[in-house]
Every structure is written in structure tokens, then in C-alpha cells.
Amino acid sequence: MSDVALPASLATAPAKERAGHGEALAAWLLTLPAIVAFVLMLLIPTLAVVAIAFTDYELGAPALRYVGLANFAELMEDRGFVTSFRNTAFFVAVTTPVSIVGGLMLALLIEGGTRGRAFFRAVFFLPVVSLMVAMATAFQYMFHPTIGPVNAALRALGIVGPNWLGSSDSVMWTLAIIGVWEQVGFNMVLFLAGLTAISRDLYAAAEVDGVRSAWSRFWTVTWPLLGPTSLFVLTITMIRSLRVFDIVATLTQGGPNKASEVLLYTMYTEGFTFFRMGYSAAITVVFLLAVVVLMLLQTRVLDRRVHYG
Amino acid sequence: MAGIVLDRIEKAFGETRVLKGVSLGFDAGAFVSLVGPSGCGKTTLLRIIAGLERADAGMVSIAGRDVTGLRAADRDVAMVFQNYALYPHMTVEQNMALPLVMRRLSAVERAPFLGRLVSGTGERRTAIKAEVAEAAKLLSIGHLMERRPGQLSGGQRQRVALGRAIVRHPKAFLMDEPLSNLDAALRHDMRRELVDLHKRVGVTTVYVTHDQAEAMTMSDRVAVMLGGNVLQFGSPREVYEQPATIEVAKFIGSPRINILPGEAGAEGRISVVGAATDAVAPRTTGKLDIGIRPEHLVIADDGLAIIVRHVEFLGSEVLVYARDTSGGDHLTVRLDPQAWERAASHETLTVAPQPGKLLAFDAAGNRVGLISTETAAQVQAHVPSRRVPRYV
Numbered sequence: 001m002s003d004v005a006l007p008a009s010l011a012t013a014p015a016k017e018r019a020g021h022g023e024a025l026a027a028w029l030l031t032l033p034a035i036v037a038f039v040l041m042l043l044i045p046t047l048a049v050v051a052i053a054f055t056d057y058e059l060g061a062p063a064l065r066y067v068g069l070a071n072f073a074e075l076m077e078d079r080g081f082v083t084s085f086r087n088t089a090f091f092v093a094v095t096t097p098v099s100i101v102g103g104l105m106l107a108l109l110i111e112g113g114t115r116g117r118a119f120f121r122a123v124f125f126l127p128v129v130s131l132m133v134a135m136a137t138a139f140q141y142m143f144h145p146t147i148g149p150v151n152a153a154l155r156a157l158g159i160v161g162p163n164w165l166g167s168s169d170s171v172m173w174t175l176a177i178i179g180v181w182e183q184v185g186f187n188m189v190l191f192l193a194g195l196t197a198i199s200r201d202l203y204a205a206a207e208v209d210g211v212r213s214a215w216s217r218f219w220t221v222t223w224p225l226l227g228p229t230s231l232f233v234l235t236i237t238m239i240r241s242l243r244v245f246d247i248v249a250t251l252t253q254g255g256p257n258k259a260s261e262v263l264l265y266t267m268y269t270e271g272f273t274f275f276r277m278g279y280s281a282a283i284t285v286v287f288l289l290a291v292v293v294l295m296l297l298q299t300r301v302l303d304r305r306v307h308y309g
Numbered sequence: 310m311a312g313i314v315l316d317r318i319e320k321a322f323g324e325t326r327v328l329k330g331v332s333l334g335f336d337a338g339a340f341v342s343l344v345g346p347s348g349c350g351k352t353t354l355l356r357i358i359a360g361l362e363r364a365d366a367g368m369v370s371i372a373g374r375d376v377t378g379l380r381a382a383d384r385d386v387a388m389v390f391q392n393y394a395l396y397p398h399m400t401v402e403q404n405m406a407l408p409l410v411m412r413r414l415s416a417v418e419r420a421p422f423l424g425r426l427v428s429g430t431g432e433r434r435t436a437i438k439a440e441v442a443e444a445a446k447l448l449s450i451g452h453l454m455e456r457r458p459g460q461l462s463g464g465q466r467q468r469v470a471l472g473r474a475i476v477r478h479p480k481a482f483l484m485d486e487p488l489s490n491l492d493a494a495l496r497h498d499m500r501r502e503l504v505d506l507h508k509r510v511g512v513t514t515v516y517v518t519h520d521q522a523e524a525m526t527m528s529d530r531v532a533v534m535l536g537g538n539v540l541q542f543g544s545p546r547e548v549y550e551q552p553a554t555i556e557v558a559k560f561i562g563s564p565r566i567n568i569l570p571g572e573a574g575a576e577g578r579i580s581v582v583g584a585a586t587d588a589v590a591p592r593t594t595g596k597l598d599i600g601i602r603p604e605h606l607v608i609a610d611d612g613l614a615i616i617v618r619h620v621e622f623l624g625s626e627v628l629v630y631a632r633d634t635s636g637g638d639h640l641t642v643r644l645d646p647q648a649w650e651r652a653a654s655h656e657t658l659t660v661a662p663q664p665g666k667l668l669a670f671d672a673a674g675n676r677v678g679l680i681s682t683e684t685a686a687q688v689q690a691h692v693p694s695r696r697v698p699r700y701v
Contacts, residue, residue: 204361205394207381209473210411216419220407224398 103187168259194229345534387474571599612661
């Protein structure tokens with residue numbers, strides 16, 4: 001581009017070197033607090049969890065023994081864990097696409113609407129700010145097989161509603177519905193932010209260029225320009241879904257008959273109910289690996305196909 | 310004819326009346342500028358021609374067809390935006406091809422995989438590719454086809470936007486300040502290129518700008534807009550030499566025209582700041598505003614005494630910013646360097662208007678026709694009434 005005027009002292013080599021050392025030292029000093037915090041709060045605990053995963057440590061036990069991959073071998077054999085893994089995958093697979101598409105559609109409707117925009121934005125964002133622990137009672141009542149309004153409504157239509165949270169066939173679906181309810185508003189807000197960033201002129205240009213229908217307008221302008229937003233929403237939604245815990249802990253406790261066990265809930269019961277810290281840590285390692293794999297997949301595969309401004 | 314006709318266009322945004330009954334008409338193939346300060350309604354008028362905005366009242370016709378009720382996609386016009394409005398996720402080639410793709414291929418044929426199955430899609434895609442390549446050649450951007458807008462400079466983006474406009478041979482080009490995001494040197498070059506392009510393609514062009522120099526140098530005709538009205542519509546020379554109102558005179562021309570207090574005395578004889586001139590305003594008396602372009606003031610023995618405040622030497626000319634000694638009015642004088650060198654003093658000057666170059670405006674701001682004293686005398690002697698005076 002253009003030449004930059006440098007102070008004369010920087011232009012000579014030895015002075016430059018000295019300045020370089022000073023600068024490097026200052027840089028390390030300034031990053032030191034962050035490095036210390038990172039090592040103490042994140043790196044050491046994570047490494048400790050990974051280390052514990054290779055031991056038979058139990059909370060309060062006087063000693064621990066290195067057991068190698070025994071915990072992981074046990075995981076593979078453990079029917080409870082396999083169910084829990086499968087349930088978590090199911091939960092992620094259902095809530096992620098539904099809450100992303102739902103969030104996008106809500107955002108498009110609100111953006112395209114003329115009246116009550118603030119009202120609808122607030123209504124759909126409400127689940128994000130409400131506490132799941134507090135909402136659990138409401139859902140317990142809503143999905144109650146006999147007195148719940150959901151089944152009452154179905155009865156009015158002549159349909160016999162399922163025992164939503166009480167039957168092992170329907171419990172994961174019910175939790176997924178609640179998961180979508182919880183996440184869709186958050187995704188909607190993210191998409192709304194993404195939509196407002198798209199230049200009005202692009203829509204005008206598309207109109208002049210002969211893009212007639214709302215459908216082709218969406219695929220020509222909106223969707224490609226929402227790319228970075230969508231990638232972020234996908235990442236955050238998958239990780240939030242993977243971390244599902246509070247709805248299980250408050251509504252089903254993994255039941256009925258372990259039909260709604262999920263990774264974090266299994267980890268929690270193994271660690272804090274049965275005090276098998278080594279085994280619990282092994283589940284955490286599996287959980288962390290799942291997160292890392294998802295992140296890699298997104299950054300390596302999708303990021304290349306997304307256009308940034 | 311059959312260019313663009315606008316008939317009594319009105320538009321209001323809420324309480325604000327942006328356009329107050331604008332009528333304009335010009336031939337096919339013309340290069341017309343809408344020029345005015347920001348907020349004068351020129352961009353709104355352009356968007357109404359494009360169909361991106363709907364007029365509250367009035368009629369728009371393009372190439373002999375009433376398009377008032379048609380949406381932008383059906384009007385067969387192309388638009389170039391100030392920020393280019395290129396699709397950032399598409400290559401240059403895809404950007405330029407989009408108007409053709411949208412018009413010639415059906416929704417199914419456009420679909421990523423399905424399209425290949427429909428017979429004839431391939432040939433049509435090839436034809437589009439060839440036309441895009443031709444337009445790209447015209448703008449010398451053939452080597453950029455595979456790049457994305459983010460990888461281009463401002464000037465290159467500008468060309469791509471132009472390419473997207475010319476590729477489908479529309480009935481009209483609508484340009485909304487297309488050069489204002491470019492640096493000064495590039496803007497200057499692009500002006501000439503746009504004029505060249507217009508000559509070669511010959512499509513009716515409406516060009517919105519707030520830069521009067523752009524409007525003056527590029528257009529066949531200039532519409533000067535102010536406060537939602539077109540004050541004057543004429544050739545660049547007309548709006549410069551014969552401005553309809555004092556606002557037009559002030560807006561067109563750089564440096565700005567000098568406006569001095571004047572008066573029409575007995576028999577309409579004009580005097581400026583007390584000094585008599587050889588101009589006559591027939592059938593007019595009383596106070597007038599007199600406009601004198603900076604280049605129409607010359608150093609004279611007798612005339613207006615001014616104190617020099619600031620001098621700009623521009624090589625080919627010298628701009629003298631001064632104040633007149635009696636009234637304190639600010640004045641700009643444009644002199645050639647030799648005249649400036651010859652001046653007796655560089656602190657004070659005596660200047661007088663060139664004969665026949667005065668512009669007079671009445672209290673309402675409308676221009677009053679002036680004739681020379683000789684013509685006035687002749688008119689008086691030979692044809693005492695009803696003869697249209699020759700304006701000078």
C-alpha cells in the first residue's frame with residue numbers, strides 16, 4: 001500500500017533489535033495474567049480430568065491406582081452409557097436442525113412483518129432468559145398424561161395423547177420438543193442480528209436484476225449472506241444441545257428406566273451419586289472429544305464454504 | 310421520443326413531501342443527470358423510475374410503455390448503486406450473469422443439480438457465458454471473472470457493477486452516485502469512461518449526483534433539483550449561462566457565482582453596488598440580486614473596489630477571494646495568471662463585470678431578462694411594443 005513513516009531510531013538495525021526484545025518482553029508481561037488464568041482455570045483442570053479418567057479414583061478414597069484404558073473399556077460394555085450416548089446424539093440430531101430452521105423462519109417472519117416486532121421478539125426470546133429449573137413444574141403439568149393441557153387438547157381432537165415424559169418411547173421426543181422451545185428464541189435473535197446486517201441495496205439490486213419471488217430472493221441474497229451467522233448458530237446450537245442436562249435432571253432424572261439418560265446426566269450420577277470419579281472423568285473425556293470433533297468438522301469443512309463479507 | 314417520461318410525480322414519506330409534482334421527459338439514448346444537494350429528492354426520483362419505490366401520484370413511462378404499476382423486475386431497467394451492491398458470495402462472472410440467468414432460466418433450470426436434467430439448459434448457460442464475456446471485454450475486466458467482489462478494488466467493483474447493468478441491454482440505465490466511493494483521480498477517469506460507454510451502448514441513462522461538475526461534464530441534459538422540485542432542465546450550458554432561478558445559479562458553477570445587491574433604475578437601467586452598468590431590465594424597477602460568475606469579472610480602471618483576502622494560484626488560473634470596500638460583500642474573481650501579474654496592486658483591485666454577462670434575479674429569485682442599453686435604445690426607436698428582446 002503506502003510507505004509508513006518510521007521514527008529514525010527504529011530504522012537502524014541494532015536499535016530495532018533492542019526495541020524488538022523490549023516489545024516481546026512487554027507482550028509476554030501483558031499476556032501473563034491471561035496465561036496464568038488459562039493454565040490454572042482451564043488447562044490444569046482439563047488435564048486433571050483426563051488423568052483421572054485413567055485411574056480408579058473414587059471421591060474420598062485414600063489412594064488411587066492407574067488402570068489404563070479400563071474405564072473406557074467399561075464404558076463400551078456399559079449398556080447405560082451406550083443408551084446415554086445414543087440419547088444425546090438423538091437429542092442433538094433433533095433439536096439442532098429444528099431449532100435452527102425454526103429460529104430462521106421466526107426471524108424472517110419478524111423481519112418481514114410490520115407490526116408487533118418488538119412484542120414477538122420478546123415472546124420468543126423469553127425461554128432463553130427463563131430458568132429451566134423453574135419452568136420444569138410448568139412442563140411437568142403441561143405434559144401430564146391425564147391432567148395436562150397438551151393431552152386435553154389432543155383429546156378434544158379425538159387423539160389419545162402419549163404419556164409424554166412417563167413412557168420410554170416418547171420421553172426423548174418430549175425432551176427434544178422442550179429443547180427446541182428453549183433454543184429457538186436464541187437462534188432467532190442471532191438470525192435477526194444477521195438479517196439486519198444485510199444491505200438493503202442488495203435486495204434492490206436483486207429486484208432490478210429480475211429476482212421476483214421471495215423464494216429466489218432468499219436463496220440469492222438472504223441465505224448466502226447469512227452464511228457466517230448460520231455457521232455460528234450451528235456451532236452454538238450443537239454444543240448447547242450436547243450439554244443437555246437441566247431438563248433431564250429436573251423432569252425425568254434419566255427415567256423412565258434410563259430411557260432419558262444423557263451424557264452429562266450419566267456423568268453427574270456416576271461422579272456425584274456413586275462417587276466413581278475415574279469413571280465419570282472418562283465420560284467427560286468422551287464428551288470433550290465429541291465437542292472437539294464437532295468443532296473441527298465445522299471449522300475445517302463448513303468454514304471454507306461460507307463467505308465472509 | 311420514447312425515452313423516459315415522468316408526469317407530475319409526487320412522493321411523501323410520512324409528513325415529509327420529498328417530491329412535489331416532478332415532470333421530466335427526454336429522448337431515448339439521452340444521458341440525463343439529476344443534480345442537487347442531499348435531500349432534494351433526486352435518489353427517490355431515481356428509485357421511482359426504477360420501480361423500487363412507488364410514487365403517491367403521477368405517471369412513469371419508459372420507452373413508450375407506461376410502467377407506473379409495474380414492479381422493478383418487470384421494467385427492464387438496470388441500476389448501478391453507490392456501494393455497487395454486488396453479491397459478495399458470487400464470482401464476478403456469476404454477478405454479471407445473474408440478470409440473464411434470472412430472466413432466461415426457469416426456477417427448475419436454475420436449481421443446482423436439477424437444472425442439468427432439463428434439456429436446453431446447457432445451451433442457454435453457454436449463451437449467457439458468451440454474452441457475459443462480451444460485456445466484460447467492453448469494460449476490460451475479462452481477467453477478473455473468477456474473483457469475488459471482496460478481492461477487487463473500488464474501481465474494479467464499479468466496472469463489474471456496470472457490467473451487470475449492460476449485459477442484458479436494458480431500456481435504461483439508472484445510476485445512483487456511482488462514482489462517489491472512488492478516489493478523485495479514478496473518479497475523473499471513470500467519468501470519461503462512462504461517457505464513452507454511453508456513446509457505444511447508446512442506452513438512455515439517468516445519472517444521480519450531488520457533484521455538479523460530474524453532471525456538467527457527462528450529461529446531455531441536467532435537471533437541477535431542490536426541495537422536491539426540478540428548478541431547471543436543460544443542457545449543461547443552458548443551466549450555467551441562463552439559470553432559471555438564483556438557486557440554480559448558486560448551485561451550478563464552482564467557485565460559486567457572486568451575488569451582489571443591485572437595482573433597476575429609470576427605464577430599467579441596472580446598477581450594481583451603486584455602479585452603473587450597460588444592462589437594462591425591460592419593464593422592471595426596484596431592487597434586484599445581480600449574479601456575476603467569477604470569470605466574468607475583469608480588472609478595470611473604473612468599477613468595484615475590492616480588498617484581496619486570499620489568493621489561490623492554480624497554474625492555469627488565479628482565484629482571488631476578496632471583499633468589496635463599501636458593502637463588505639464577499640467576491641470571487643477568476644483571473645488568468647498574466648492579468649494577475651499585470652495588476653497594479655495585489656492588496657486592492659478594481660474590477661468590473663464583462664459587458665453582457667450579468668444575471669439579474671427578482672425578489673422571488675426568478676431570473677429577469679437583461680438587454681444591453683443599445684438594444685434597448687433600438688427597441689425603443691423602431692419597435693416600441695411587443696418585440697421580444699434579445700437577451701444578453
